[in-house]
Amino acid sequence: MLYLTALNPTDSVLDGLLPAADTLGVPVTVLTDRPDDWPTAVPTRGCPVRDPQAVIDVVRDGPAAVGLFSNSDHLQAATALAARRLGLPGKDPESARRCKDKAATRQAVADAGLDVVHAQRLTPGQPPTFDVFPAVVKPRDGVASEDAYLVTDADELARRVTEIRGRRPDAALVVEEYLPGEVRTHDTLGDAGTLAVLGGWRTTLGPPPTFTELCLEWAPATPATAERLRAQLDALGVRFGPCHTEFVVHRERPRLIEVNDRLIGDRMDLILAELLDVPLFEYVIRLHLGESVADLGLPDPTTINQTARVEYVCAERGGTLVAAPGPIDAVRDGVRLGCRPLRSIGTAAEHTGTNRDYLAVLHAIGSDPAVVRRALVEFRAGLDWVIDT
Template identity: 70%
Template sequence: MRLYLTALNPTDAVLDGFLPAAARLGLPVTVLTDQPERWPPDLPVQRCPVRDPAAVVATVTSGEPPAALLSNSDHLQTATALAARQLGLPGKDPAATRRCKDKALTRRAVAAAGLDAVASVTIDPGQDPEVAAGLPCPAVVKPRDGVASEDAYLVGDHAELAGRVAEIRRRRPEVALVVEEYLAGEVRTHDTLGDGTQLHTIGGWRTTLGPPPTFTEQSLDWAPLPVGPIAGQLRTQLDALGVSFGACHTEYVLSAGRARLIEVNYRLIGDRMDLILAELLDVPIFEYVIRLHLGEPLAALAVPDPTMLARHARVDYVCADRSGTLAVAPGAVDENRAGVRLGCRPLRQPGIHADWTGTNRDYLAALHAIGTDPEQVREVLREFRSGLHWEIRP
């Protein structure tokens, strides 16, 4: 029996998370991808049109019998869920994965359940942005099926909206966009695991964003949500979307005692936060996700209560501030200072040229600190960062 994992490009979650976790569980793995040339040559990678569920089914059935099929890619959740269903394997509800991926469907499902109504308008490819003229500003424009902060912009008026739509269309003319009311408040995350029946919170973070008009996450502080009204609101909204299985990462705004969804990513938190979360909780999160896809119940997993954790963590992202080639950068670093565990993990390698985007594609490195005292964690992380150097040259 074999674990099949669908993916696009190589990610830390797969390379440093799921593959080692599968090895610890004694499971042979095949990575199915449409980009095998981008993966390390020593990995068990097989070419497959992974956006096509029928192709995934055909590839899996032609090989060793599957124990589980899963994906951690935003882009592949629905195709993988459909394939898992056809193969008779545990997996996510394909309708739920689609409701999470499609920002317009997310808003519609939550509003239909009577939980929250966020003003939102879809602008289809080629459609005049004037269709959003009735939406109050400030507003946010972003791809309907977008991921993270890519091509998401705050706009102050309808003229600015029209300009942003034109800018996005020059790069991606085929993309449908949504324009939504701007949700003011504190940005947070809510991270869960589920077995199809039970849903358990495994963590949450308070997010600091960079300056508008983009929405780049610059730092995150550990802030798990206790049981209470806000947690209840999040649970009912996730129920309305059908989220109940595997890993889910929800971003929301906390405003006037209300949890208002920004987006729901039906996979683990990304940009190395999943690996940091596993270290912080001291539990094998990637193994847990695999075991859920093997059909094990949540009750069989030793999932801790994150609010009872006697540790704090902070993550800082080092971001490029301009286009250019990364000329100088530290490698991976692990230290322990005054009882605080520190880590630096590169997210861009020296010699790589990249344009500035105002998104997480600008990340050069993820720095994190884990300790018992929040103030000490922040201070030690500041000192750690000050001793590291990055340089971008034209």
């Protein structure tokens, strides 16, 4: 049995990992603290998945485990610790903790002499005393740009801290200097001794003070940049399984924004698999079953003859989504196009200024960047989303 720890259902699991396990002929049980949220067709067991010992107990109580892992930001360290105690392949628990804790990430890279980012940890109730602006304030263990803000002075910082604590009174925060430069991603897949590069994307963000990703274009790191990123990931102990790193390029130097010890999200992992033309989710499972990166035959991302562009459709206000295009696949001028909903019709949501505002993701894959971009523009022009306030 392959055990997968999770919180809420995600496309990565439902459309990626579960079908991949079925293709490999490996039965799966999802361990989750929210079993009622999952489709009835998915085998689940209720479990307090943030507790490593609870995960161990449930696994030992079930069919013999061949693997245990998670694709959740929140569960990497606990799941890695449980896998280690069960003698199963997995991530290093301390590395997973460092990646999740943004302050610990900064400290590890600084201790290795690779980069110093001025940063301050804020325990719940601690007033900020930061003096390097512009700055970014965010939850120490946050995800999806939630409650991450650009601030320009001490007064604005104090207001944002008060605002965040109104929603997260028990959360530790981090304040750090703003890192200027072009935002990029760097995606890797590793085993215990090897770290292979899957590729990377150039990211366009929405207007400040929030950091919503609006568009990503295929742009693998150059060998020199990849080498410098590798040194920083080595300092964090990143190796096993998938990892999604966000960084900026400033004065030809890569500087980490954050390291997410999982596959790239928001359906980008599914798009990446299509772009590379590889069974990416099967590869992730095979690593957790004990295979090596060398067994997978990954392509060199800098040599593939395809490119891609991805755009997110964001809600511009809160309200109920009352009309939206369903899943669409099309081909135009030799470009493969896709539209996938990220919010169901009938769902009401507040406007957050984060990735939680996504209504759908559109993508285009082809051989010529200009043709890909034009095809996506024309594709998007024919689609409408309606929100009733």
